[in-house]
Amino acid sequence: MIGKGKSISHTRASMGYGWNQEKDAEVVLRQHLVGENPKEITEEFKRIQELNHNCERNTLSFVLSPTINDGQRLKKQELERVAKEFMEKMKLGERQAIAFVHRDREHTHIHLYVNRIDFKGIAYNDSFIGKRSQQAAEKTAETLRLTTVKQVQMEREFQTQELRNEIKRRHELTLRHQKPENYQLYLIGMKANGVDVIPSINKQGKLQGFRFEFQGHSFKGSEIHRNMGMAGIGRQLTRYNAPNRIISPKNTIKLLDKVVPVPQKLAISLAKKAIKKSIDQGMGI
Missing domain, CATH: 3.30.930.30 (BirA Bifunctional Protein; domain 2)
Structure with missing residues (x-):
């Protein structure tokens, strides 16, 4: 209830x-x-x-x-x-x-x-x-x-586990084989793999996350896997690109032919990820 x-x-x-x-x-x-x-x-x-x-x-x-x-x-x-x-x-x-x-x-x-x-x-x-x-x-x-609400949530999680696993598998395929350079190409790649990724825009007009639609079901990224939120996807994109190619210096990204602001925390998080990556490569890790 x-x-x-x-x-x-x-x-x-x-x-x-x-x-x-x-x-x-x-x-x-x-x-x-x-x-x-x-x-x-x-x-x-x-x-x-x-x-x-x-x-x-x-x-x-x-x-x-x-x-x-x-x-x-x-x-x-x-x-x-x-x-x-x-x-x-x-x-x-x-x-x-x-x-x-x-x-x-x-x-x-x-x-x-x-x-x-x-x-x-x-x-x-x-x-x-x-x-x-x-x-x-x-x-x-x-x-x-x-x-109770908790019982409904548990039942939904049990019934949709296979769907969420399949979305995660297609997410990993998109990253591994298409190596998208930014969020826009990631959305295009996921659509090619049968999953619609819908940006969630808050009242301030900023991007706050994504919803994944697959076979008539809709999930928040965090409902699928902790690494499939906005920041998690961004960190995975830094495998192939520098942060300034993912997010502009003005903290914006291009999505569906629109320029959308993103939280400053996301830009900082991606920058830290890129620095750690550079240090690890320099140390031969």
């Missing part, structure tokens, strides 16, 4: 989405509330939130997503228990809360809204709430004997 959480200020709008009848929404948990629609529930939240004038994002919004198989078999009472157990793991205590389940898609999921302000006017500490939500969902799954 996956858990996501954040603090919000737009309570009514968010709750309106959760209580969307078009998504076959069903209330599975109601705690210290009597309202029958998002507007009434929001007003009840506000009465308690008026006890604390300093907190702006005064509603906690969570999404709990069991695995497809778990979601299909869980009944209303069991989903209520999931929400309550999650709240207990998050140490939310006694406060207003309402949860809806959406079954409009294959993946059943719970929308849980909790008043961040308790009945004494104290605001819940939302530091690192995203990470804590994930950990609480994992513990909830373990307690209720649902499938």
Whole structure:
């Protein structure tokens, strides 16, 4: 099961989405509330939130997503228990809360809204709430004997081991036989060997890694092998070329007819690799 959480200020709008009848929404948990629609529930939240004038994002919004198989078999009472157990793991205590389940898609999921302000006017500490939500969902799954994220990851790794081994084999063939001079030629070589290597560009427009697509599956380089991340591939390219032929002095590389910036750490790492290589050759190692 996956858990996501954040603090919000737009309570009514968010709750309106959760209580969307078009998504076959069903209330599975109601705690210290009597309202029958998002507007009434929001007003009840506000009465308690008026006890604390300093907190702006005064509603906690969570999404709990069991695995497809778990979601299909869980009944209303069991989903209520999931929400309550999650709240207990998050140490939310006694406060207003309402949860809806959406079954409009294959993946059943719970929308849980909790008043961040308790009945004494104290605001819940939302530091690192995203990470804590994930950990609480994992513990909830373990307690209720649902499938955990770790179990899903282990199953996926087991099922895709042969595919990842084959991608690594083609990666090694590309390096050994084609001896690419730079990242662009490496991508071209891998494509010729049946693997599409897709650059991952972050919000700053910098290259942060690659994804490998093969036979309908997609993997990060680190999921295949620790040496198949961006830096690992770069270090292997220095077998055949000096760093300044792989990365320009401006810390950019050319990929798919575009000039893309790369992290300075990568340029330094490749330079160190090249220096070590020169020293080893000079010493006859």
